[in-house]
Amino acid sequence: MAVIIPAKDESRRIAATVRSARAIPHVDLVLVVDDGSEDNTQHVAREAGAVVVRHSHNRGKAAAMETGAAVVAMRDAPDRPPRHLLFVDGDLADTAVNTAPLVPPVMDGIADLTIALLPPQPGAGGRGLVVGAARRAIASMTGWTPTQPLSGMRCLTREAFEAATPLARGWGVEAGMTIDLLRLGFRVLEVPCELRHRPSGTDLKGQLHRAAQYRDVQLAVNARRARAAASSVRRTMSPDPQRPGR
Numbered sequence: 001m002a003v004i005i006p007a008k009d010e011s012r013r014i015a016a017t018v019r020s021a022r023a024i025p026h027v028d029l030v031l032v033v034d035d036g037s038e039d040n041t042q043h044v045a046r047e048a049g050a051v052v053v054r055h056s057h058n059r060g061k062a063a064a065m066e067t068g069a070a071v072v073a074m075r076d077a078p079d080r081p082p083r084h085l086l087f088v089d090g091d092l093a094d095t096a097v098n099t100a101p102l103v104p105p106v107m108d109g110i111a112d113l114t115i116a117l118l119p120p121q122p123g124a125g126g127r128g129l130v131v132g133a134a135r136r137a138i139a140s141m142t143g144w145t146p147t148q149p150l151s152g153m154r155c156l157t158r159e160a161f162e163a164a165t166p167l168a169r170g171w172g173v174e175a176g177m178t179i180d181l182l183r184l185g186f187r188v189l190e191v192p193c194e195l196r197h198r199p200s201g202t203d204l205k206g207q208l209h210r211a212a213q214y215r216d217v218q219l220a221v222n223a224r225r226a227r228a229a230a231s232s233v234r235r236t237m238s239p240d241p242q243r244p245g246r
């Protein structure tokens with residue numbers, strides 16, 4: 001099991017997050033992808049015991065996740081099954097170890113993707129607009145209604161990760177991944193985890209973050225709707241000659 005931590009300017013919390021992640025049972029690699037930080041995230045993460053790679057410029061969370069998965073694949077042993085991947089945000093600090101309940105359902109083959117359900121976060125200023133839009137879009141495209149559609153703490157098999165790539169850009173990554181995997185028949189499970197992250201407040205920074213989340217979720221969903229429509233047109237134009245009655 002590899003933990004992948006996408007991190008942009010997380011120098012205040014990354015050491016605690018890395019140390020805590022290293023304590024998760026079955027984890028033998030903690031990889032931080034420094035996504036073009038302007039602070040010393042990379043050095044602090046390395047000192048805390050992580051393997052660190054770095055984007056020379058900021059490319060967004062989804063790109064950091066793809067880089068992380070590619071680096072883990074390079075470090076997988078050729079004669080052993082590929083590691084499962086556990087994505088953990090860099091701001092969880094000491095609570096990162098509490099993503100541990102995401103691991104057993106994937107290791108035991110009960111789920112292909114597990115998603116953390118977080119308790120209410122003190123100081124969170126969201127009004128549920130982005131969360132609600134993402135939830136409805138996932139429900140309409142898959143028939144499954146997630147409780148926390150934007151939750152970024154996720155554990156999945158290598159096979160599921162490959163099926164979900166290329167990932168939706170930026171903050172659309174979670175909604176896009178859930179839609180893609182469910183539509184391909186992978187099994188998804190939400191698991192409660194006692195996590196604390198740095199919530200977005202009601203200040204300008206928080207509202208700008210939500211606006212970017214909303215934009216990226218809409219882009220991810222629209223691309224998937226377009227793809228689904230195109231494949232249904234293709235099916236209509238070239239019906240399967242083997243189908244009975246034709």
Ligand SMILES: O=c1ccn([C@@H]2O[C@H](COP(=O)(O)OP(=O)(O)O)[C@@H](O)[C@H]2O)c(=O)[nH]1
Nearest residue numbers: 006007008010035060061064089090091152
């Ligand atoms: O361009 C970015 C922005 C964020 N992050 C990382 O992605 C994770 C989730 O970001 P954040 O906590 O700001 O978002 P939230 O989960 O609160 O929506 C954190 O580890 C960030 O450091 C990143 O790698 N690249």
Ligand SMILES: O=C(O)[C@@H](COP(=O)(O)O)O[C@H]1O[C@H](CO)[C@@H](O)[C@H](O)[C@H]1O
Nearest residue numbers: 126127128129130131148150151200210
């Ligand atoms: O920024 C926030 O407060 C929300 C998104 O804004 P809304 O509450 O939908 O207006 O998203 C955050 O909270 C979610 C849980 O409710 C988390 O799943 C998201 O990761 C987090 O960004």
